[in-house]
Amino acid sequence: MIKFSLLENAIDSIEYGLEYFEKAEKEKVTKYYKYAILSLFQGTELLLKELISHENIIYIFDKNSLFRNCNDPFSPKLDELYNCKSIDIKEICITIKKFYPNYFDNNSIKIIEKIAKERNKIQHFAIDINTNEIKENLTLLYGKVIKPSFEYLNDNNKSIKNIKNIFDDKIEEIFGYHKNADLEEKILRTKNINYGRGCCYNCSNYSLFVINEAQNLYKEFYCTSCPINLKEIDETKIRECPECYCNSLLYYDETFQGICLNTHCANNRDGGVLIEMYPCEVCNDYVIEGKCLCTE
Ligand SMILES: [Zn+2]
Ligand SMILES: [Zn+2]
Ligand SMILES: [Zn+2]
Incomplete structure (x- = not known):
């Protein structure tokens, strides 16, 4: 019973957040952006706690607090839990990465931490609203955290109804990701x-464009939904992708991870999965998914 109400609570906050965001965009009123961030972040926090509670409800509470307030901390009573302190957002990030590595990557964690900071600023300091930045952050929060959470719940039959796409129409209405990308494609x-x-x-989002000079000769890439782009792709940083076996895996320094530029690759279709890739300390090549040619 407690689990279900957590999810409903989460969905409710996210819904609220999106409504405020839409209102903010239409009316350009600063305080609506504020409500949007607060609600969306709260909703995300609840959603992640819902996920963690599927492992065990006690994981969403602070250990010391559980021992202090519960007769049996490993099987606490609901009434005891109401007195317990729940884990903070840092702890939430560590826990979801541990339990659900297939659904959340480093970018997911980065965006949660970024918005947590924004939320703190709103709660404790002066607000300084940069609407472009908010748009960008909410785009990433939705794509990298909220959506994968729903995917997990559906993939594992953890929810009673299909909630995978409940916000997709609303998001498209507000942000127009597909409309923009379709337009780009036409051009x-x-x-x-x-x-x-x-x-x-x-x-x-399905809005990453990779420009090829010729077959397998990648020139640049950019996304029409978020600011990611690379104007000149360095050919010397490209290796064979372990998923599609094409010469299309680019080492992208900033993330210490590789991106497959072949848009037909399964990694690309599945929501743009990153591949672990970093320079090898022994030779001058790259360690890809834990292996380098020099150790084979
Ligand atoms: Zn993007
Ligand atoms: Zn590939
Ligand atoms: Zn090596």
């Missing part, structure tokens, strides 16, 4: 530019 076609369209590894 590229008219200009006769060789391109591929796939899922963005940064925001998960």
